[in-house]
Amino acid sequence: MLYLYLKTAGESSLRLTGDEHRYIFKVRRHKAGDTLYLRNLEDGLIHRYLVDSIDKKIATLMLQESMATEIKAAKKLHLGWCLIDPKNIEKVLPSLNEMGVEKITFIYCKRSQKSYKLDFKRLEKILLNSSQQSGRSQMMQLEMVEDLKTFITQYPESKMLNFSENNFVSQRIFDTIVIGCEGGFHEEEVALFKAEDIVGFDIPLVLKSESAACAVASKTLL
Numbered sequence: 001m002l003y004l005y006l007k008t009a010g011e012s013s014l015r016l017t018g019d020e021h022r023y024i025f026k027v028r029r030h031k032a033g034d035t036l037y038l039r040n041l042e043d044g045l046i047h048r049y050l051v052d053s054i055d056k057k058i059a060t061l062m063l064q065e066s067m068a069t070e071i072k073a074a075k076k077l078h079l080g081w082c083l084i085d086p087k088n089i090e091k092v093l094p095s096l097n098e099m100g101v102e103k104i105t106f107i108y109c110k111r112s113q114k115s116y117k118l119d120f121k122r123l124e125k126i127l128l129n130s131s132q133q134s135g136r137s138q139m140m141q142l143e144m145v146e147d148l149k150t151f152i153t154q155y156p157e158s159k160m161l162n163f164s165e166n167n168f169v170s171q172r173i174f175d176t177i178v179i180g181c182e183g184g185f186h187e188e189e190v191a192l193f194k195a196e197d198i199v200g201f202d203i204p205l206v207l208k209s210e211s212a213a214c215a216v217a218s219k220t221l222l
Contacts, residue, residue, distance in 0.1 A: 001028070002037070002135040005128050009038035009047050010066060016059040025054060036061060041131065041139045044070055071137040073100025073221045080151050080158060080178035082109035082185075083116050084209045092210045093123060094130035096140075099217045103141040107151050107178070110186035118144065148178065148189050160185070160193045161212060164200035169219050172199050179212050 004024065008014060016024060024030050034051045038061075046069045049061035079096070081089075083106050096104070106118060120142060127140050145151045152158055158176045161169070162185060177199070190198070201207070207215060 001132050003046060003132055004036060004038045005041060005132055006038050007040055009040040010043060010045060010063070012063050013052075014038070014049065014061040014063075016061065017057060021057065021059055025059060035064070039137060041128075041137070044068055044137060046137070069137065071135045073102070075100075075221055076102045076175050077217060077220050078103040078105065078155070078176040079213060079216070080105050080107055080148075080155065080176060081213060082107050082148070082179065082181035082209070083112040083118070084181045085113075086116060086118055088208075088210050089118070090123070090126060092214055093126050094133075095214055096217050097127050097130040097136060098134040099214075100136070100221045101140060101217050103143070105151060105155075106142070106144045107148055108144075108146055109148055109181055110189060111183040112181045148185075148192060151178065152192055158193075158197070160190070160198045161216060162190060162198050162200060164198050167196065167199040168202045169199050169216060170202070174199075174220075177216055179209060179216065181209050 004020065006014065006020065024036065030036065030051060032051050032054050036049045036051060038047045038049060039045070045066045047063060048065040048067070050064050052060045052062045077100070079101055081104055108114065123142060124139075130136070131139065145154070155176050158178055159172070159174045160178045162180065201215065
């Protein structure tokens with residue numbers, strides 16, 4: 001863990017209780033006099049604290065220094081992701097966060113199952129844990145739109161990841177790309193994009209939606 005997330009990080013003194021107290025002092029085994037680094041993921045700062053005192057349920061931290069230190073990917077990537085099983089999203093979300101994906105917009109595409117519902121509080125908790133481990137200094141943005149046409153209206157420069165014999169992901173520069181769900185895109189959705197805005201991978205294999213998301217992120221950001 002490179003830092004601890006706390007909404008109030010940056011205040012001159014803090015009290016750790018509950019899960020944070022248990023993790024820092026029972027799992028990580030920190031003690032009085034140790035240095036801890038905290039972020040609130042809003043001000044771009046990392047805050048260095050001294051563990052001033054500890055008892056069984058409460059620890060007091062004193063602020064020593066606040067430093068402007070941003071840790072993020074050198075490039076920006078926004079994924080428009082046609083909704084798949086939330087369990088599969090949760091499995092790969094930490095990897096996408098660690099690679100530096102800036103934003104994910106989930107889309108109810110024509111072949112997305114309408115019964116799928118996202119628990120954004122649960123996803124945020126996954127992102128917080130991942131950010132603490134990877135050092136990422138800004139939270140990934142998450143949002144939801146009702147259909148692909150709406151998404152394109154909001155993000156007209158988007159590309160589509162689909163089968164393409166000419167435009168390969170590794171040869172193109174883009175900020176926003178749409179990834180399909182199981183079964184791929186409906187013909188009406190493909191027709192929303194110009195041929196030159198449809199890109200693919202230079203392999204004959206068919207990837208799962210979550211595999212494609214990770215592949216796009218790694219080729220674009222790493």
